[in-house]
Amino acid sequence: MARYVFITGGVVSSLGKGLASAALGALLQARGYSVRLRKLDPYLNVDPGTMSPFEHGEVFVTDDGAETDLDLGHYERFTGVAARMTDSISSGRVYSNVLEKERRGDYLGKTIQVIPHVTNEIKDFINIGDDEVDFMLCEIGGTVGDIEGLPFFEAIRQFAQDKPRGECIFMHLTLLPYVTASGELKTKPTQHSVKELRSIGLQPDVLVCRSERPIPEKEREKIALFCNVRKEDVIAAPDLKSIYEAPLAYHREGLDQAVLDAFGIAPAPKPNLDVWHDVADRVFNPEGDVRIAIVGKYVQLEDAYKSIAEALTHGGMANRVKVNVEWVDAEVFEREDPAPYLEGYDAILVPGGFGERGTEGKIKAAHFARTQNIPYLGICLGMQMAVIEAARNLAGIKTAGSEEFDHEAGKSRFEPVVYHLKEWVQGSQTVRRKAGDDKGGTMRLGAYNASLTEGSRVAQIYGTTTIEERHRHRYEVDTKYRDQLEAHGLKFSGMSPDGRLPEIVEAVDHPWYIGVQFHPELKSKPFDPHPLFKDFVRAAKENSRLV
């Protein structure tokens, strides 16, 4: 049976609940425990798959093909535990399940209510895999007091009651704002937030308080007194220079000890934090830096490419350089020459994306990188753009494009070197899609194998010819053009095991020019950087020395 830590937030959103949860997961692992992290989101979307990255940040994809909240990315990056479909749930999914059961007659004519039907659905979800790990960490999205969050708060209250005493604890994250006029950290918002929590039957065991300054003893005592926790269970969460400092910082503040105390685990096993010391050393002591441009559409919100930014950081750590990422709006190149914008970068990355907007700009960026010998990594749409660029400018297919663009234009303007995939093989099954299928989950999603060409650059980088990577796309490069493109130096060096779907292309007469149909960034960890990002940053570093 797992022990449960429920993590809630109060006062304001964006306090770093996901990061605190992930760091706690890492600290429990450092003490020898196995963990799994889970996210419960109160919004009504069934999953974040159809949510705009502008609003919600990136969609994180699991091996088993779930489109989830980006917090699952933090969980994986800090614990190395691969998240599953069953680690992310939203109100939308809960209600959808309940309504499906109601239609099927599973409730035998009963009146369907939030309590118990919705709360039971949530509790059943929380319980999945209960026997697999020592600790299950469940983060509730949003803040206490949100209307949508109530069924989740009620469900975790009941859940803790259902379990034997001492198997569930509650950790609450709040903010201690600093008021310059009085020169004080204010505890009142935290008091109110805890009061709100207690009014729905939840007493926090551990309080994590975000504050830009150290918490003076007097304030700590006050929080303990008014919030009904012990003084040692008031944990300061100062602002950090790097998120990868979080495990060490939280450990210093006593978070893992407070959690183990709350469970009554004594003596607590000693932590081994070597990995995190090494990670921090690499983050804080780089021996140089590189500049990498990410040419994309969602440049206004960095969270839209969260995993890519992190994977680049990991690549930098592996090469002992700081990676300075700059976001360049692809649409600018539709009107202007990219050269003045892209000159001076050590490498260029074109990330994934959907829709036609900005694509001509990305194609120009790919062209610039290819012709100027600048290291280029194209991810998903970024690979498709590299293929279109090569088709147009090397193979002479002047109108080369993607069916995705035609789809929006409503007429065929392009020769589709990238086409809408309608059928593919997943394990032993054939998956089929129609053009008009609904947008939720109709993509090729999750982990698929690819076979790499012996002797290719990517085979060298990976050190193997069989890989498994995560996918999220509807369109595919058409193998019809393979011979033509390969004759001009763009090799299809990675293919699906059945040889039908191009997974990787690489330019042979180029220092480093690689496009991948999958999302390598989703599997990179600070303590285990993804080979492609590691080598991409190495190439950027080499390039920076040349110029």
Ligand code: GLN
């Ligand atoms: N829009 C492209 C497709 O669906 C690429 C998707 C992506 O970059 N994730 O194939």
